[in-house]
Amino acid sequence: MTSMDATVAAPAAVFSVQRLVRFSDCDPAGMVFYPQYFVMLNALVEDWFTEGLQVHYADFLGARRLGLPMASLQCDFKAPSRMGETIALHLRLLRQGRSSLTLGVQCTGVAPQASLRWSAQAVIVTTSLAHDGPIPLPPDVQQGIARWQQISAGDRP
Amino acid sequence: MTSMDATVAAPAAVFSVQRLVRFSDCDPAGMVFYPQYFVMLNALVEDWFTEGLQVHYADFLGARRLGLPMASLQCDFKAPSRMGETIALHLRLLRQGRSSLTLGVQCTGVAPQASLRWSAQAVIVTTSLAHDGPIPLPPDVQQGIARWQQISAGDRP
Amino acid sequence: MTSMDATVAAPAAVFSVQRLVRFSDCDPAGMVFYPQYFVMLNALVEDWFTEGLQVHYADFLGARRLGLPMASLQCDFKAPSRMGETIALHLRLLRQGRSSLTLGVQCTGVAPQASLRWSAQAVIVTTSLAHDGPIPLPPDVQQGIARWQQISAGDRP
Amino acid sequence: MTSMDATVAAPAAVFSVQRLVRFSDCDPAGMVFYPQYFVMLNALVEDWFTEGLQVHYADFLGARRLGLPMASLQCDFKAPSRMGETIALHLRLLRQGRSSLTLGVQCTGVAPQASLRWSAQAVIVTTSLAHDGPIPLPPDVQQGIARWQQISAGDRP
Numbered sequence: 001m002t003s004m005d006a007t008v009a010a011p012a013a014v015f016s017v018q019r020l021v022r023f024s025d026c027d028p029a030g031m032v033f034y035p036q037y038f039v040m041l042n043a044l045v046e047d048w049f050t051e052g053l054q055v056h057y058a059d060f061l062g063a064r065r066l067g068l069p070m071a072s073l074q075c076d077f078k079a080p081s082r083m084g085e086t087i088a089l090h091l092r093l094l095r096q097g098r099s100s101l102t103l104g105v106q107c108t109g110v111a112p113q114a115s116l117r118w119s120a121q122a123v124i125v126t127t128s129l130a131h132d133g134p135i136p137l138p139p140d141v142q143q144g145i146a147r148w149q150q151i152s153a154g155d156r157p
Numbered sequence: 158m159t160s161m162d163a164t165v166a167a168p169a170a171v172f173s174v175q176r177l178v179r180f181s182d183c184d185p186a187g188m189v190f191y192p193q194y195f196v197m198l199n200a201l202v203e204d205w206f207t208e209g210l211q212v213h214y215a216d217f218l219g220a221r222r223l224g225l226p227m228a229s230l231q232c233d234f235k236a237p238s239r240m241g242e243t244i245a246l247h248l249r250l251l252r253q254g255r256s257s258l259t260l261g262v263q264c265t266g267v268a269p270q271a272s273l274r275w276s277a278q279a280v281i282v283t284t285s286l287a288h289d290g291p292i293p294l295p296p297d298v299q300q301g302i303a304r305w306q307q308i309s310a311g312d313r314p
Numbered sequence: 315m316t317s318m319d320a321t322v323a324a325p326a327a328v329f330s331v332q333r334l335v336r337f338s339d340c341d342p343a344g345m346v347f348y349p350q351y352f353v354m355l356n357a358l359v360e361d362w363f364t365e366g367l368q369v370h371y372a373d374f375l376g377a378r379r380l381g382l383p384m385a386s387l388q389c390d391f392k393a394p395s396r397m398g399e400t401i402a403l404h405l406r407l408l409r410q411g412r413s414s415l416t417l418g419v420q421c422t423g424v425a426p427q428a429s430l431r432w433s434a435q436a437v438i439v440t441t442s443l444a445h446d447g448p449i450p451l452p453p454d455v456q457q458g459i460a461r462w463q464q465i466s467a468g469d470r471p
Numbered sequence: 472m473t474s475m476d477a478t479v480a481a482p483a484a485v486f487s488v489q490r491l492v493r494f495s496d497c498d499p500a501g502m503v504f505y506p507q508y509f510v511m512l513n514a515l516v517e518d519w520f521t522e523g524l525q526v527h528y529a530d531f532l533g534a535r536r537l538g539l540p541m542a543s544l545q546c547d548f549k550a551p552s553r554m555g556e557t558i559a560l561h562l563r564l565l566r567q568g569r570s571s572l573t574l575g576v577q578c579t580g581v582a583p584q585a586s587l588r589w590s591a592q593a594v595i596v597t598t599s600l601a602h603d604g605p606i607p608l609p610p611d612v613q614q615g616i617a618r619w620q621q622i623s624a625g626d627r628p
Contacts, residue, residue, distance in 0.1 A: 022203060023341060024196045028397055028532060030342040034541050035509035039181045046179060058241020070505050074545045083342055084215020180498060185375060185554055187499040191384050195349035227348050231388045240499055336517055338510045353495045360493060372555020398529020
């Protein structure tokens with residue numbers, strides 16, 4: 001295995017959450033207003049950090065004064081989601097850079113309406129409010145990712 | 158007991174949810190931006206209908222083309238809530254009118270920081286999109302309230 | 315006139331803004347989702363500070379590290395506002411306390427549909443992030459209020 | 472010029488709006504929370520339809536029961552925007568398809584801090600709520616685009 005390979009996440013590791021589509025998420029057509037999907041995406045990253053990587057997100061942004069801004073986002077919307085549906089968001093780590101993480105995210109319904117709603121590729125960067133710029137991925141984030149990938153791999157046959 | 162008393166809810170019945178204070182809820186001071194509390198209050202009513210009263214909220218607003226607009230709202234804010242905290246919202250039915258429900262809502266932290274954050278009194282009205290005005294509380298809402306109050310009473314000593 | 319009276323604002327002074335009701339403000343019924351009204355109310359206070367009182371709101375909250383949290387809010391909703399309408403928000407200062415301002419706010423349509431949509435009474439408090447508590451109204455806020463009331467009075471016959 | 476070229480918009484035509492970055496747009500780092508940029512993008516399209524194309528947006532979505540969902544979105548974030556800044560959003564029509572419009576959008580500061588904040592490419596589709604699917608660009612949208620491009624071209628030397 002080359003050092004390049006080492007930065008490529010095991011594709012098996014997936015972090016998923018489910019969520020009710022609420023009245024407040026929906027637009028006059030009764031469908032999720034798409035900026036709300038990115039509020040959900042932010043919550044997904046929050047939960048992935050705190051629960052998946054065991055890096056407390058609120059401390060990361062608060063006490064530690066680090067940041068996780070979005071650097072780029074690409075999203076294809078395939079089908080609408082409607083008020084009252086339960087949807088699932090699935091996060092995979094596609095690439096681990098020196099100071100960035102490339103995430104692949106899929107939003108689906110849940111059975112029996114498990115169709116794809118949208119899929120996105122998002123690059124988030126680790127920054128420091130003190131330096132006002134990118135910093136290398138902190139060690140606890142690196143270790144959290146390695147542990148999460150191992151555990152997720154262990155979940156699967 | 159008078160017929161007037163019959164419209165007063167047993168104070169014991171409480172519907173509660175807990176919720177993480179997320180990055181997206183917070184303002185530049187790192188505290189919940191108060192309009193977000195009312196988004197949470199709307200979600201609380203949503204869950205109370207669907208889970209507490211067994212009246213499916215999304216059907217109520219969608220397929221049945223009924224509405225639950227807010228008629229009046231009074232809120233006292235006591236202490237801020239910060240990113241990363243878990244807060245709880247507690248709903249009590251204070252008064253059941255012909256076409257309105259008066260709700261008492263309290264938002265607290267959870268132990269060990271269970272202090273009161275805000276308390277509100279909210280009057281919601283049942284309306285019909287077809288009639289464009291108030292309608293009497295539908296029978297399933299009335300029955301759901303009676304059942305919820307009995308079950309909640311049974312929960313307590 | 316007593317010194318107590320001196321803290322009561324001249325009722326003539328009104329700060330008003332107009333605003334299009336946008337798609338993003340509206341719920342699945344095509345009406346403004348009421349928490350959005352409070353986002354608009356916050357923007358109204360922002361503009362009143364910066365334009366009406368000549369106290370730069372973003373500096374107040376940012377560089378000066380002061381705060382303007384809502385202490386209490388009472389709102390009566392009278393009629394819905396729909397996507398595509400222009401609505402107006404009107405702010406009056408009802409009471410000037412030592413460290414609080416009581417605002418009366420009315421939201422109306424604009425002619426020919428100038429009916430009242432909601433009216434609110436809101437108490438905002440001046441705080442310091444450093445002290446984590448209320449502070450007396452800063453001198454520039456006091457002076458800004460006095461000037462705004464004089465100018466507004468001068469506008470009228 | 473081929474008929475294919477005819478569907479490519481004159482690059483000169485730009486629709487721009489300016490907007491204050493408000494408290495409610497910002498996250499705990501005091502910067503615009505990026506989903507808010509897409510709320511602004513939606514407002515930009517709204518204004519472009521109503522003012523630029525002379526196709527009333529609220530009627531389009533409301534009375535005419537047509538839709539303008541986002542089909543795909545690609546966005547690169549270059550620099551943050553902070554509370555109190557004025558930012559500008561600039562829309563260009565990159566491609567006019569049978570039932571889609573590809574928009575190029577840039578968000579910048581205004582002089583003297585006119586740096587690029589983000590740029591996006593967005594594909595919106597014209598749909599009908601009745602058919603629940605794409606429909607050809609309605610004639611008034613096509614005519615509005617042609618007129619807007621001519622007028623915009625006339626604005627320039």
